[in-house]
Amino acid sequence: MRRAARLALALAVTLGLAPGTLVRTDTGLRSDPATITIAPIPIGTPPPGPLRLTGAWQIRSQHGWVGGFSALVADGQARLISASDRAFRLDIDISHGDPRVVPGGFRFIGRRYSGRRELLDLESLARDPASGTLWAGYENHNLIERFAPDGTRRSVEPPAMKDWDDNSGPETMVRLRDGRFLVIAEGEVGDDPVYHPALLFAHDPVEGGEPMGLALEGLDGFDPVDATQLPDGRLLILLRHVEYFIPARFTAAIAIADPATIRRDMPWQARIIQHLPGSLLAENFEGITFIPAPANPRRGTVWLIADDNLSMFQRSLLVRFDWAGQASRTNEKAPGKPDA
Template sequence: MASGCLGTPWGPEPRSAGTALPPVPLTGALRSLGGFEIDTARLGAGGLSGIHLDDSLLATMIDDRARWAQARILLRDGRAAALEPIASGPLGDGAGQALPPGHAGDAEALAHLPDGTWLVGFERWHRIRAYRRLDGPGAYVAPPPGLDRAPFNAALESLTVLADGRLFAIAEGLAPEGAPELRRAWFGGPGGWVALAWRPAPGMVPVDAAGLPDGGALVLERAFSWLGGFTGRLARVPAGAIVAARPGAVLEGAEILRLDGTVVPAENYEGVAVARHDGRLVVALVADDNHSLFQRSLMLLFEMADQPVA
């Protein structure tokens, strides 16, 4: 579909915060389950920049104006049917007071620890906060070393928990010294970060990551030009590459989805999440509409094969 449109919407359900969109034909590792054009007012957050998905298909999202929202994804006959809003609110500072949008509130990355803690990565003021509850106070967490050197608006966009319990973080715009084509990445966690690098596709930058149950990961990348608009891709990193990675290693992934408007619509995708639901792997992507009337806030859903497709 050269127009980059998912097709004719089914129409909104009464309790849905999104208009359901039908699946598109795909070959390879992913099968489309459709998606939603999100009503950000009903959801309670816009400019979506990070997402987590649990095995019940509860989606937790953050936006770049320091808000969070939760909604339940409902499937019907294996297709996206409704996005039921549950709760939303502002992200708080250390005292639980609402963070202001802008310099202090540009939330860009979201991870969920096994103990239930939420980690939120911010840029502009580069830092990580930990929330026992998203509607509570956020304590500072030691960020990866060198993150303070990241460009003003291109810091920690990717943050996820791997199957082995380590965090995997990638900076959008921070390149290792002498390697402008790479982006600085880290494994580990506070007090034990190990530096390595990520190799994005030419012209693209990493904007989110999601750990896979087999120990691998997905990395979402994006590009923008004034002439071509937004394009992107989803890359899969095999578990073996992550296990074998040592300090200073360069990780890269194999492309499993192109986001350029030929089949899947081109938008400003900034969030990816993975969950195992009813025996299958479900992948969710969310797009940041930049609070613009000329962009769409989308959530796309896919089923992914457990094993990489050659």
């Protein structure tokens, strides 16, 4: 989120509200056992567009640290991996219809970083499907950490990310199928809301190397918060717009962009293909991933997860859309958006 708006919202909460009205106060200990349910909820009227809403579930728990889910990746065709901005990982089994938590699948993955500081504000995930290696992007540090399957970790603070805002850094990270990594900041290029800085790494960013700099455009007032690659190589980019009231109001949309059109120091064009209106989808969605259908990999399901900010006014939701391979490469307007 933009720094000025966040500060204004925090000041309003501090001055005008009693403790506990926005954020859960009894968080307990990280090590407390967690019982987590994922229950279906009505989807209402699905929004128009190439993504067809087919399911929605709410994640609930009495554990004070369950929530804040800010990233999502696929683990094969049967599982999802989410992570929170409090550095908890949640593994979700989707192989039997309704999603359910994998036994032992909720655990703290944060660590000491420098002195008494902890590495916590996890905002993005990427995964290598061949090895199972995970990468996480952290705001407040503008840092990328690699989680190897053997449990070892290694991290880097890319110099090209050092000037990104602490509160709107590597919100989006994707490992492309050719091994390159795309990292997109939630923040803007300078004070221009049209452009968002991005970096394209030729390989694993933890191994170093100078990335290609670029700027993402075409988001129509939204900020990028996550992305996933489709079978044809294009990316679906999850977008968010925040209105800073108390409580905050959220609007989501999904854009599409082709990495094949990326050029150094040139604007990279995205196009919104679907707005996500309605009370069900008016949540703080921050994670997106695509899972191909076994019978036809060009089709599949798109999953989104919402960050409740550990607030009593928001929900941790998991929603599923069917993707039938639509969305042409032309510049038609997004469904639900009026003509200019």
